[in-house]
Amino acid sequence: MLWPNARIRHPRNVEIQKQVAAVRRDNPESAAWLGLLDAALGESENGAMWDAAVPTPASERPIKAPVLSQTEITIDARAARSWVRRLLTLIPTVNPRRIDGLALLEAAVCHDDVRIDALAAAGGVEPHALRVLGQMAALPLLQACARGLASALPATWWEGYCPVCGAWPVVAEYTGLERKRQLRCGRCGTGWAIPLLRCVFCDETDHDKLGYLTPEAGEQTRKIEVCHSCKGYVKGFTTVRALAPWAILLDDLTTVPLDVAALERGYHRPPRPGYALEASITERGPVGGWWRLWRMVEVVTKQPPPTSTNLQNLRQPPPGGAA
Numbered sequence: 001m002l003w004p005n006a007r008i009r010h011p012r013n014v015e016i017q018k019q020v021a022a023v024r025r026d027n028p029e030s031a032a033w034l035g036l037l038d039a040a041l042g043e044s045e046n047g048a049m050w051d052a053a054v055p056t057p058a059s060e061r062p063i064k065a066p067v068l069s070q071t072e073i074t075i076d077a078r079a080a081r082s083w084v085r086r087l088l089t090l091i092p093t094v095n096p097r098r099i100d101g102l103a104l105l106e107a108a109v110c111h112d113d114v115r116i117d118a119l120a121a122a123g124g125v126e127p128h129a130l131r132v133l134g135q136m137a138a139l140p141l142l143q144a145c146a147r148g149l150a151s152a153l154p155a156t157w158w159e160g161y162c163p164v165c166g167a168w169p170v171v172a173e174y175t176g177l178e179r180k181r182q183l184r185c186g187r188c189g190t191g192w193a194i195p196l197l198r199c200v201f202c203d204e205t206d207h208d209k210l211g212y213l214t215p216e217a218g219e220q221t222r223k224i225e226v227c228h229s230c231k232g233y234v235k236g237f238t239t240v241r242a243l244a245p246w247a248i249l250l251d252d253l254t255t256v257p258l259d260v261a262a263l264e265r266g267y268h269r270p271p272r273p274g275y276a277l278e279a280s281i282t283e284r285g286p287v288g289g290w291w292r293l294w295r296m297v298e299v300v301t302k303q304p305p306p307t308s309t310n311l312q313n314l315r316q317p318p319p320g321g322a323a
């Protein structure tokens with residue numbers, strides 16, 4: 001009998017491959033980053049293992065907490081470690097055995113750069129490289145969570161950060177004839193609508209404090225939304241159809257000149273995540289595996305020796321029925 005295997009590779013989505021190839025051709029300087037993203041998108045398409053790891057939302061979480069906040073994510077540890085190791089081998093200077101794959105995955109899901117930097121120091125890796133790699137490693141899990149938890153999202157979400165994973169949006173999309181403003185998360189791909197005139201980062205609503213920068217010529221569909229109160233910025237994009245979750249980070253890369261323009265004018269992206277998730281990742285043990293055998297041996301050897309009292313129940317009545 002053939003058992004379903006979560007690790008069987010499926011043919012890649014041709015559209016994704018075409019777009020990655022086009023972006024790679026036009027941005028040769030980003031080849032290393034694109035290599036990581038391409039691997040993460042491929043792993044994401046291969047999603048059975050990640051779909052199985054989608055957790056149940058914590059019932060006691062605060063009202064403004066994203067659905068992944070305080071969740072316990074139980075994962076196929078062997079497959080997850082092997083995935084992170086595969087990604088680590090794409091950075092030539094890294095020894096994958098010196099990085100704890102599950103710890104990196106958990107820190108990246110929680111957007112905990114302090115923990116990622118500690119892992120980088122322990123593994124002798126450049127911290128910024130490991131931060132980027134960690135986010136790519138978490139992408140398949142976070143995208144599976146966005147798919148699996150879509151029905152658990154609150155009907156309305158007024159925060160600037162992602163209702164699933166707590167990240168700040170990568171882009172504000174204006175879609176359809178009404179040009180409805182929808183924020184998009186680059187990690188899990190979730191989109192959520194918030195009012196037009198409101199800063200994503202500090203909730204500023206004063207019209208005089210909000211504005212936008214537009215490219216001098218050409219591109220009419222792009223702008224940069226800026227806030228004079230917190231000096232934050234987010235890129236805006238007018239489009240007929242919302243970007244697919246996998247296309248958001250590719251779009252982000254191809255619009256880097258807009259980021260440069262915003263930074264040159266003194267605007268920035270907050271260094272901290274919108275919401276610290278405090279989620280945990282634990283291993284799913286192999287049912288009936290060696291650890292279970294070990295536990296049984298441990299339990300048996302720690303039992304006190306049988307006494308005459310607890311042996312009584314085991315005695316067979318003598319033949320003839322007399323006690």
Ligand SMILES: [Zn+2]
Pocket residue numbers: 162163164165166167185186187188189190
């Ligand atoms: Zn998200």
Ligand SMILES: [Zn+2]
Pocket residue numbers: 199200201202203204227228229230231232
């Ligand atoms: Zn602001």
